[in-house]
Amino acid sequence: MSIPTTERLRPALRIGPTSWRLHPRAVVCSASATVLVAVLLVVDLAYGDLRIPFADVVRALLGDSSGVNAFIVRDVRLPEASVALLAGLALGLSGALIQTIARNPLASPDVIGVNAGAAAGAVGYIVLFAAAGSTAPSGVSADLAIPLAAFAGALIATVLLYAAGWRRGLDGRRLVLVGIGIAAALTAVTSWLLVAARLQTAASAQVWLSGSLTGVTSSNELWLLAVIVLVAPVALWQGSSLNIIELGDDTAHALGVRPSRAQAKALLCAVLLAAVAVSAVGPIGFVAFVCPQIARRLAGTSRPPLLTSALTGAGLVLVADVITRLWLTGLAVGVVTSLVGAPYFIYLLIRTQKDHLS
């Protein structure tokens, strides 16, 4: 039976008995964002102490490993650039998931204590092992010891969050409030560790804390890639149940989705992604907070679109990396992302105030 006069409600791709929803504007945004990220990657690899022509960078990426330029691109710069890209992807995706389950655009993994947990873990490890004068425990490569400690710290913070915040389900507001409390407590612990440590140890811990991409090795890159490859597909899969969760707990129940279960799954993915990103590069601020909202406005959807948020995150971190290379050398990437994010945060707060008052 054909539908007279009205156009189709929603475009869909139909192949045989299967059908797949399409959101044209979101698809266009994802495609454009992918192109932009590719361009930014090339730019990031081209600039540094030695300016390498873009053509050479592209050739090196595509497999042509002859020449000094190719060596610089692939063995010297690529680990750092790809970590920037992967960390940005993970943070953008993590922020999108948390903002949807918390039903709050001000929520993000930074707020709910993931960053603070990672910081406490990493600084704790640096201070304790440096104090004892021993190196990393055997069996764990020195490169991975600090990221693993940070990862563990972030996960412990999340367990605390869940234990304190769960009551017949995850309420968005309570999640944020409890998270802020846990983050504050863990930040205090980190500060105390820094104060208690020797000066050099504190200084090297501080470098980690500012979110730096220098000193990133290929083992960091592999660790980040491994977790993202495992978790990101699961996270992206949550899309359709997130559509239902954002309608409210009662409506979600009525439509056959158990909100607490779906929220827990999404939260777990979000925390794993944020924890691995922060453990590899230190706490990079504001990416997970800002990028989902930018992606949402670009795609015109009611919740931050997952893939576009991830790509926007990658784009932001790469831009910050390029900026630190070109103009603000010496500043860590985390500082630049905060410079971008803080004014936007204030703008969003003011807008939210205005909406409530009007």
Next chain:
Amino acid sequence: MTQTTAEARTVGPSAAGRLRAEHVTVGYGDQPVVHDVSLQIPDGRVTTIIGPNGCGKSTLLRTLSRLLTPSSGTVVLDGAAIGSQSARQLARTLALLPQSPVAPEGLLVRDLVGRGRHPHQRWFQQWSHGDEDLVTDAMRWTGILDLADRPVDALSGGQRQRVWIAMTLAQHTDLVLLDEPTTYLDLAHQVDVLDLVCRLNRERGATIAMVLHDLNLAVRFSDHLVVMQHGCVVAQGDPTQILTAELLLEVFGLDADLVADPRTGIPMVVPRGQKGSH
């Protein structure tokens, strides 16, 4: 023939029902709000649960839709305990429109109504022709097709409630439960929404169970009325017969007369208090 309000008064033939509560006690935390209630929702009829504030009517409806789990007793659907079904399976049989639902900012009408199809969709069948047809049909039937591309939060209260009902309709279930679907609406829109609900019952054969707080509208739009007080059912049956001035006084604390509507003969509650009386 009068009966004491202490006994549940059932007047009229009791219809068969797929959904019923058996000795259900449920509450939030330690305090039970609903005490040992047994209730049958008759198939193919419009059932309304009314009662004073805090009597447990919303709690009972939420228990019937499995939003809440009873601390004792069971809710039975199609002969099996309601808890034995998966959430998706249940959502294909029973739809619930909760109280004051809120749509996320920026969500369009056609997207919200489309989400009602979720219980029938699979990961590889996200939007079939059948889904498209049912959603369009639901929107046309509720008269909101021309609002399809507008954001839900930009609509008026009455229009928004129609959109939510369209979503419930798109869910295509035999049983539809509505928790105070007329809250915050002006009278014209309240009547509008209830007309829609009745049409759902008459034209589509849906079994309706709803909670209302307005006595007159409840009498006017129901086939079966359930009156609750302090977590128990004190009366149920044909609305035109079970409502008496004594019941109003005892259950609602309302001093009122019951006057027959001149046009239809349906009893109307007319409170005795008025400006200038003493």
